[in-house]
Amino acid sequence: MRILLFTGKGGVGKTTLAAATAARLAVGGRKVLVCSADPAHSLGDAYGLPLGSTPSEVDTCLYAAHVDARGLVDRSWQELRRQLHTAFAGVGLDELDAAELTVLPGVDELLALTEVARLAERGPWDVVVVDCGPTAETLRLLALPEAVAGYLRRLRGPARTVLRHSADPLGRLAEHLGRLRRLLVDPAVTSVRVVLTPERLVVAETRRTLAALALRGIRVDGLVANRLAPRASRWRGPAASWLRTRRAEQDAVLAELDASTSLPVHLVEHRAVEPVGTGRLLELAEELYGEADPLLAPFAAAEPPPLLRLRAVSDSVHELGIALPLSDSSSLELARVGDDLAITVDGVRRLVSLPVLLHRHAVTDAEANEAGLVLRFEAEAGTGAAEPGRPA
Missing domain, CATH: 2.60.40.790 (Immunoglobulin-like)
Structure with a gap:
């Protein structure tokens, strides 16, 4: 089973490319789940279908879902909050402090990532494609398992006396987060595909993203430069001149990006018609992948070196x-x-x-x-x- 995460600066087209990749993988015979962990939830718009939190069939071998982080909080967090409240109160924290500490920042994102892992591990999927939020939110999301596990290790020290003769909710949560972290950093299972548009500000953010993901030990297997101006070498007139100027500027930015990374950079031109529905998404995937398997070459970047x-x-x-x-x-x-x-x-x-x-x-x-x-x-x-x- 493989997990493929799509991220990028907001508005670069990561949702569309995640949806297109999932559709292509399903046509190839794999059973694919594509799910959105982006609070904007535009994955359903890409397929032209309403989606819920339960995976629903979009096409043969292709299923899709929106991860409802708010609903997960309502369903799952209250019991854990009660257990943590007991643990914190037992080590001398007063009622107000205990209540405050159990409202952890980022719990929505953490539960969304947990739900993605649950769907991946328990479902019949060959591949899980995840439409993540914009880059900053994704980096925070991927850092949460390690960060929260670290806090819990510190909390368990003073809590051990209280929890010695009862279930240890901190220990169970720390163990769960450890498994989640191991899943994310396993290059044989999980990789990230970063989507960008060929603009200097976007490329600068992409470089920062690559460094941050390397720091977390998370594999990036390729970059996708989206919405390139079409080449207009045979056209004449002001519109053609504008397109040639714009494409030359984009090519210069991409040449700088190529020189700064060993990752494969793949190109997708801007399309006149919005790619909505599996048919048009498959046309987009054809431009991106050609005859290649989306999980293999040319996206088979080498396993990252140890940190x-x-x-x-x-x-x-x-x-x-x-x-x-x-x-x-x-x-x-x-x-x-x-x-x-x-x-x-x-x-x-x-x-x-x-x-x-x-x-x-x-x-x-x-x-x-x-x-x-x-x-x-x-x-x-x-x-x-x-x-x-x-x-x-």
Whole structure:
């Protein structure tokens, strides 16, 4: 079973391309579920059909659904909230604080992602295609399992005495989030396809998205540049001149993007007729994929390298490579937090556990190259924490 996530800046056409990809996969004989985790829920509009929270048949082998995050909160959160309230109150938090703490920010998105995983694991699907929200919401969504699991690990410490003789809701939730996180970072199961339009602002956001997803350990298998102006080499007149100028500008932007990433970039021209319904969506998929399988070449990007790679320079000096696709405009900060390394790229932060070998080493240098970052660690006298490191 494969999970394919489509995301991109709002308005670039990710919903249409997710719907077209799902339709193409179904025509190829796979049983496909395409679901929308985007609060805007325009997936039904792409197929020209009303959709609900229960998967419904759109065509042969093709099913679709809208993930109703608000309904999931109403149905599922109250019981968990009651259990967490008991746990928090039992460790000395007063009634008001306990109530406040159990209204976790992002719970709608977390339950939406949980529902996608449930549908993927329990249904008869060969492929689950997910129409995610705009990029910022998607990055927050994909970060939630790891972030919330981290909070729960801290909470379980003081709560263990209270929960020792009863069910441990924090433990169960942390275990569930761990499974969800493992599903997301398994490159054999889950990958992201980023949709963009060939405009400099959109491409700049796409580069930040690629770095943020790499930081989360989530595989990106390709980029789709949508809504290219058609070539008008044989046309004459003001409209043709405008189209040629616009396409030349878009080609220049795409050339810069190609030079900055090893990911395959696939092109889709702007269409005169809105692609609504499975017939027109399949025409769009034909332009995008040709004869290729949408899950294989040309979207078969190599498995991403591990985030961290350790190399011994000498007995006391080691280099730590961090595989991040950075651009000249990337905002990057590194800091040592105990035995963890806090990496912040364009406002997206993640704590990464350092290899045990480096726990008594200090960061002495850092530089960026085409593979990402390289940090130099040297053994320090004593056991004090290393100073924060930041590349120039």
